[in-house]
Amino acid sequence: MSDKQNETAVKQGIFSIGTANQAYQQYFTGQSYLQSLVADPAVNVSVGNVTFEPGCRNHWHIHHHGFQILLVTGGTGWYQEAGQPARQLHAGDVVVTHDGVKHWHGATQNSWFSHIAITAGTPEWLEPVSDAQYKQLKEEV
């Protein structure tokens, strides 16, 4: 299996991949990219297109006094809430994270991954997803 699976599909998606995600780099393991789509003080959500290189994932985090909706636009990734099994994600999948729920999301080891994130509230960033934990996740074949 190529370690660049879905790279073209993700990079040529409907919404731009944007630029290297410097602002949030400290809260990610690996390389991500961010294209802001909506950052408007008159609405209570922000919208962005987030792209993860294979192996990239964000740290465990919580959205306080808010929520997060993920609309998966390309590649293959993971979503996991604390105490629950990880859910594998593909284009067209939708995830809703409720207020206060600890979770993380990111690419699989072998695939690029992209989602639109619709986010409200204040994030609290927690510990990274360890290599040991991440690498034991089993991809569907």
Next chain:
Amino acid sequence: MSDKQNETAVKQGIFSIGTANQAYQQYFTGQSYLQSLVADPAVNVSVGNVTFEPGCRNHWHIHHHGFQILLVTGGTGWYQEAGQPARQLHAGDVVVTHDGVKHWHGATQNSWFSHIAITAGTPEWLEPVSDAQYKQLKEEV
């Protein structure tokens, strides 16, 4: 020009076209389709994939105590706020409608059109966009 422009691209998009939009049919001119993506009482927005056949558009409407964000996913369409020129939309475009702003959106005469709608607040549905008004809009070529 085919009157079915972009039909395949829109129907084979990342998010399902859903079913005939019966719930809102009275507020649309022409045929639309709706696939609900998020309808969760724990979050303050709903998310849906809305598809318009060529010539289809919704009535003028207002989102009170809320907003609407459109993420264009396919085809060619129009967005217009009252008193402003219509803006032509293509895949990747983003529109933010603020609280209280009267507006409409829909397909061009010759193209299918689809967008994700992220909506908060209570809609007030107003008069249709007349054929005379709609048909004088000039498509880019």
